[in-house]
């Protein structure tokens with residue numbers, strides 16, 4: 307599948323991605339944290355980005371809120387999560403209401419490429435395992451810069467790819483699984499630099515991705531067995547396709563074609579609010 311060319315295609319990709327990550331299937335397969343390394347890598351990203359208790363943090367593509375809740379607990383900062391999926395946002399707000407840091411965290415629906423926040427309204431932006439799914443990466447990067455105060459920090463983590471991928475890893479599933487439009491890490495850094503960020507750290511965490519792929523393969527087998535035993539109902543799930551896809555992804559990770567990296571920077575003083 308080629309990068310989205312029209313506004314309609316782009317809207318469809320965002321909705322498909324949000325729908326998958328709102329589904330019970332995704333939760334069963336991935337748990338609450340929808341990125342490699344779970345909250346341990348979120349903690350690392352928060353440390354590298356220099357989060358502090360007096361910070362206002364925006365978590366872009368916040369999923370079910372796991373990272374935002376964790377960051378509020380870990381760093382004592384205020385976190386606003388924004389996600390394209392209304393069901394994700396509802397669930398995340400329900401979860402936030404039930405925890406000790408409820409006063410620090412809230413979630414709203416929105417699009418990373420057109421953030422509905424004022425210029426310079428945050429001290430840091432976090433975006434985990436989602437930038438590669440945004441059809442217009444340049445727009446998203448410039449929105450990150452716009453909503454940050456001068457000197458504000460960006461902490462991005464994402465899937466990286468270092469070359470063409472096999473046919474089994476193409477199509478809509480690949481897009482949604484963040485693979486189809488994953489880019490070399492230098493390209494992500496380039497988008498950030500183009501939006502006015504000084505990229506200060508790039509840290510590979512390919513092992514976290516390999517571990518996630520192994521977990522997903524194991525859980526897929528478990529789910530298939532449960533469905534066969536009629537202990538679980540997952541209509542419209544093509545297990546053969548999912549297993550083929552997971553196998554091809556694991557191989558691509560092993561061969562170094564797919565990886566996972568943290569990218570951290572700061573928005574330049576004159577670019578924070580253009």
Ligand SMILES: C[S@@+](CC[C@H](N)C(=O)[O-])C[C@H]1O[C@@H](n2cnc3c(N)ncnc32)[C@H](O)[C@@H]1O
Nearest residue numbers: 324327339340341367369389390417418434436
């Ligand atoms: C792989 S999940 C990552 C979720 C979360 N950051 C985490 O690590 O647990 C990708 C998320 O991106 C969201 N998303 C996709 N396109 C988006 C967009 N244009 N704006 C905001 N959120 C988007 C999806 O709804 C989904 O929750």
